Amino acid sequence: MRRTPVDKWLPSGVDDLEQAAWAAVRAGRSACVVAGPGAGKTELLAQRATFLLETGQCRYPSRILAISFKRDAAENLQARVGKRCPPGLSRRFTSVTFDAFTKGLVDRFASALPARWRLPNGYGDVSAIDKVRVKGFLSRHANSPAWGRSIAAMDPAAFESTVLGQWRLPVEQSDSQNATEFVANWWWFDQLRGRGAEPANLSFTMLNRLAELILRHNPLILRALRQTYPYVFIDECQDTSFAQYDFLLSVFGVLGVCVTAVGDEKQKIMEWAGAVPDVFARLRKDFDTEPIQLLCNYRSSPELVRIQHVLAQALDSSVEAAQSRQVAAIDVRDAAGIWSLDSTQSEARYVAEHVSRDMARRALRPRDYGLLVRQRAGDFEPLLAHEFANVGLRVRNEAQRLGRTTLQDLVIEPLVALYLGLLRLATRKRDRDTWLVVAETIRHLRAHDPGAESAGPVLGRRLAAFVRDLRTHLSSTPVGKETCELLLTKIDEFVDLESVAKAFPMYRSADTLSIVREAMQLHLVRSATSCLAWVDVLDAFEGTDCVPLMTVHKSKGLEFDTMVMIGLDDKTWWSYTPDNPEGLATFFVAVSRAKQRVVITHCSQRGSRAQVAPLFDLLRRAGVPETDLTVPALSGR
Numbered sequence: 231m232r233r234t235p236v237d238k239w240l241p242s243g244v245d246d247l248e249q250a251a252w253a254a255v256r257a258g259r260s261a262c263v264v265a266g267p268g269a270g271k272t273e274l275l276a277q278r279a280t281f282l283l284e285t286g287q288c289r290y291p292s293r294i295l296a297i298s299f300k301r302d303a304a305e306n307l308q309a310r311v312g313k314r315c316p317p318g319l320s321r322r323f324t325s326v327t328f329d330a331f332t333k334g335l336v337d338r339f340a341s342a343l344p345a346r347w348r349l350p351n352g353y354g355d356v357s358a359i360d361k362v363r364v365k366g367f368l369s370r371h372a373n374s375p376a377w378g379r380s381i382a383a384m385d386p387a388a389f390e391s392t393v394l395g396q397w398r399l400p401v402e403q404s405d406s407q408n409a410t411e412f413v414a415n416w417w418w419f420d421q422l423r424g425r426g427a428e429p430a431n432l433s434f435t436m437l438n439r440l441a442e443l444i445l446r447h448n449p450l451i452l453r454a455l456r457q458t459y460p461y462v463f464i465d466e467c468q469d470t471s472f473a474q475y476d477f478l479l480s481v482f483g484v485l486g487v488c489v490t491a492v493g494d495e496k497q498k499i500m501e502w503a504g505a506v507p508d509v510f511a512r513l514r515k516d517f518d519t520e521p522i523q524l525l526c527n528y529r530s531s532p533e534l535v536r537i538q539h540v541l542a543q544a545l546d547s548s549v550e551a552a553q554s555r556q557v558a559a560i561d562v563r564d565a566a567g568i569w570s571l572d573s574t575q576s577e578a579r580y581v582a583e584h585v586s587r588d589m590a591r592r593a594l595r596p597r598d599y600g601l602l603v604r605q606r607a608g609d610f611e612p613l614l615a616h617e618f619a620n621v622g623l624r625v626r627n628e629a630q631r632l633g634r635t636t637l638q639d640l641v642i643e644p645l646v647a648l649y650l651g652l653l654r655l656a657t658r659k660r661d662r663d664t665w666l667v668v669a670e671t672i673r674h675l676r677a678h679d680p681g682a683e684s685a686g687p688v689l690g691r692r693l694a695a696f697v698r699d700l701r702t703h704l705s706s707t708p709v710g711k712e713t714c715e716l717l718l719t720k721i722d723e724f725v726d727l728e729s730v731a732k733a734f735p736m737y738r739s740a741d742t743l744s745i746v747r748e749a750m751q752l753h754l755v756r757s758a759t760s761c762l763a764w765v766d767v768l769d770a771f772e773g774t775d776c777v778p779l780m781t782v783h784k785s786k787g788l789e790f791d792t793m794v795m796i797g798l799d800d801k802t803w804w805s806y807t808p809d810n811p812e813g814l815a816t817f818f819v820a821v822s823r824a825k826q827r828v829v830i831t832h833c834s835q836r837g838s839r840a841q842v843a844p845l846f847d848l849l850r851r852a853g854v855p856e857t858d859l860t861v862p863a864l865s866g867r
């Protein structure tokens with residue numbers, strides 16, 4: 231493939247980049263890009279990957295490793311790079327979550343662990359460490375003569391992130407030098423050795439520590455990894471945990487690896503889960519990163535950027551105002567508002583009626599709206615779904631659990647994209663774009679199967695024959711639970727799940743693939759309820775005509791024309807306290823998801839507004855008007 235000279239390279243998919251973004255894309259050394267919401271941080275990583283691959287700075291066969299914290303962020307970045315550069319190059323871009331990456335290392339190289347840390351019976355389902363269990367464990371050791379008092383003072387909630395997360399596993403057994411080492415040693419002993427013939431009981435933090443140890447203990451594996459990935463990206467670096475930071479430092483904190491980190495301190499909403507407090511300063515010191523600041527906002531209208539700035543200043547008084555690069559599509563007076571209602575039912579009804587009218591007036595789609603809640607989206611779902619149904623719209627709780635995953639995580643899975651693509655091809659004709667994507671994925675799968683035919687024309691004919699077969703099958707099969715299961719089994723046989731596991735790094739550990747396959751079946755069966763035609767089942771599966779409902783945490787990285795935050799009150803925001811910036815950061819994340827309009831509802835039936843008064847004060851200071859809809863005539867009763 232011909233290389234593009236560095237001075238001739240231009241970004242693709244966007245018209246231009248702001249000047250500082252150009253510097254970050256072309257940077258010849260590690261850089262830390264700090265920028266507010268909508269500044270194009272994710273886009274910048276996609277452009278930098280394209281630049282490095284197209285200009286040959288990242289030389290074949292080296293690859294770029296992009297680490298994100300959430301599955302959807304990792305998939306989003308992979309997809310953006312896929313759109314920006316040709317497949318031959320984008321295949322050398324690996325976008326994974328931190329957890330998947332470290333777990334993958336343990337799964338591949340567990341036998342290279344030092345004897346003391348081996349996993350003779352493997353490990354069971356990976357789950358977060360239960361605080362109650364930690365409490366019991368700490369109290370059992372609180373009578374230790376040497377460290378008892380320090381152990382008794384430990385916070386069980388921070389045990390996993392700060393005690394286990396900060397402790398590098400020693401290669402050899404050694405005496406504990408302090409309370410942290412003492413309890414960490416015992417915890418590991420209990421989970422690894424104290425379980426007899428049972429598999430070890432590990433969390434992702436513990437897998438991270440094992441992965442770090444494998445690499446530190448095996449210089450050949452470490453060298454191979456660094457040679458494979460001379461470029462490492464870290465998205466949303468403000469959410470990096472202690473263990474993750476230490477892993478990065480141990481593995482990639484050397485000359486020869488160029489790290490590009492992007493993030494926004496003001497969107498830091500994972501501190502409760504153990505995010506490193508001063509990650510930007512640490513990166514600067516440990517990785518010698520060049521600091522780069524972006525000042526544009528490509529997402530939100532000028533009025534919304536102005537409002538966001540008032541909130542941003544409350545988080546960081548020195549923050550510079552961003553410049554909106556988005557055109558306002560609605561009257562500035564409608565850009566933001568607080569709606570005050572008296573009952574949850576009138577709230578749901580008013581929001582539903584507003585969305586329905588606005589959608590018709592502005593020719594928008596259901597997915598242009600986002601209904602955000604602080605937490606427990608399932609509690610809000612029934613009433614919202616009911617009132618939206620009354621205006622002919624469907625609400626979908628994106629956070630709903632499907633087996634061992636959630637809907638939001640499921641729908642961005644490459645396996646789901648492949649199955650859905652095949653089903654779409656079987657239900658509609660001449661869908662060239664879907665054909666190209668499916669054909670490329672099948673080609674990629676067959677390339678990992680030594681026994682399979684991978685020549686283009688043969689593959690194309692086989693795919694076409696399978697799609698024809700699937701079409702005949704669908705036209706003669708009624709929609710139902712058993713037929714959904716049968717349909718997926720038919721596709722399993724064609725796709726060959728074994729080659730999926732080989733071709734996609736994220737499916738290398740067997741349980742990931744089975745989690746996705748199981749959830750896909752559950753969701754297909756659920757989508758088939760009350761549908762008569764397969765095409766409607768697929769629409770319901772994708773949720774194309776549904777208004778998404780999710781928690782603020784799950785909305786990170788997403789954007790909507792209109793963001794409606796349901797319920798700003800003391801009950802919904804019970805964990806908010808004015809002295810903890812995380813609550814304000816969460817609020818800031820929600821507000822900054824909107825491109826054109828922000829609506830915040832307060833319902834007196836749900837809760838008062840004493841504790842959350844500072845958030846209302848900020849909105850007032852930003853000039854966001856409040857409308858009292860408790861008057862019957864206004865709330866449409």
Ligand SMILES: Nc1ncnc2c1ncn2[C@@H]1O[C@H](COP(=O)(O)OP(=O)(O)OP(=O)(O)O)[C@@H](O)[C@H]1O
Pocket residue numbers: 244245246247248265266267268269270271272273274494497528529786787788789822
């Ligand atoms: N240079 C650009 N030109 C035009 N549009 C852009 C550019 N960069 C980003 N965008 C668009 O702006 C929006 C926000 O970009 P992106 O998601 O990369 O921002 P972000 O900084 O990662 O946001 P956040 O931190 O708020 O999630 C997206 O719709 C993206 O397509």
